[in-house]
Amino acid sequence: MPSRTSDIGPTDLLGRVAQAVRAVPDPEIPVITIEDLGVIREVERVGDGLRVTITPTYSGCPAMRAMEEAVLDVGRRAGVPVEVVTRLSPAWTTDWMSEQGRESLRRFGIAPPTGERAHAAAGGPVGLTLQARQVTCPLCGSPDTEEIARFGSTACKALRRCLACREPFDEFKTI
Template sequence: MVTGMVTTKQRPPTEAEVWSRLEAVMDPEIPVISVVDLGIIRDVAWGEGELTVVVTPTYSGCPAIQVIEESISDAVRDLGVENFRLETRLSPAWTTDWLSERGRERLRDYGIAPPACRAEQVIDISRIMHRREKVIACSHCGSSATEPVSQFGSTPCKALYRCQACLEPFDYFKEH
């Protein structure tokens, strides 16, 4: 939990204004997707003169969470908020289902293939095995002729794939 104090004479920002400001806070590992589009901001609420921002990291041990929390704190301070707190909520666990459509498009435009299916579709082992046969479209040329290279990519949430049509490697944002 992070707390902060800033003095201000202005009216406090509305929850909508806070959400809007948080849309400009980018994920440090994928700098084209905001923490809002990533779906890790779960709630923004005023209560008893204090702003609470609820964050659910993509992984409980996410190495970027400290940087993300500092960026969120800076954004809230930029709005002139006097009292705020960041609350980390691990349950329910974050899922790629929480990615916004805009976030999925930004991933694709950046060269990262977004999750091919919803996380709830890969709950049991038979579906997980079927998912491995699922076609992941190349983020460069759109071809469905792709193959996994490694289940471990540049960050814990990505896998490495290769396109057999354009021969380019690309990251795939794993569903979970």
Template sequence: MNLQDAWAVLDTVPDPEVPVLSLRELGIVREVVVRGDAVEVVLTPTYSGCPATEVIAQSVLDAFTAAGCSAVSVTHRRAPAWTTDWISESGREKLRAYGIAPPGPVAGGAQPATQALRLHPRSVPCPRCGSAATERLSAFGSTACKALYRCTACREPFEHFKPL
């Protein structure tokens, strides 16, 4: 398997929590190394306690096995920490189409550990109607990396992928 084929396999592996995104679009695939018949995939979890980390690694192994490559390994690289800035533009568009407001850029390029706590959450445009008239209902959505919002224009609830 060559490097281009390996990246193509990774384009088919969906994120288990937001299945409209591939792992590559989510930005957690940091590196792919091909040495002869062996492939090493380097992943950076979205956060260190992400419960999907093991499922993601197994999905990668399964995808390569299905593509005819049995000599594959997955390595986790936790530094630098993943940031939502690594989500691709196509990934952001797919989030919006799926009904999740994509994150904006991390303020000033700051890493998550140095960001200021927001007592008043930023305005998040509705992914359904585009209105900026939204309100945060909960700091946490279906996962810790998302917050629950409601649009006061179209009245639809939606999740917002928090910028990290």
């Protein structure tokens, strides 16, 4: 779901600030912008300033607060009033991550989400067997990888290892 910028010329001050807002890096995975991550829903003109609507990734993700602060900081530095509004519905999904974002993750050594949601919003089946899901190694490209831990260094990642090149790597969980 691409985000929208309404009523702002691309080259005027607000347009440049809106661009800078979109380019704010994810505080925990700085190779991806919050636009590519898919958390920005809308950037709108409100009077002389901007209203930025974001949808959080995980309920408890500590990076959300840092993203909000970074967006507000862009406004402060440009002298433009910026407010950040949180929209919960529809819920964020990794389907909203851009192709460019996925490619940046891969180059950084994080396997991007696979595109099929692990659990459709409701009633998604949860298997009673140990899962065997194919994730490609972002380092050597081998599909021969295994899960080490279902919870990784941040809420959005799991830990895997490649059986071909033997390197461990993070996987961005598909939700």
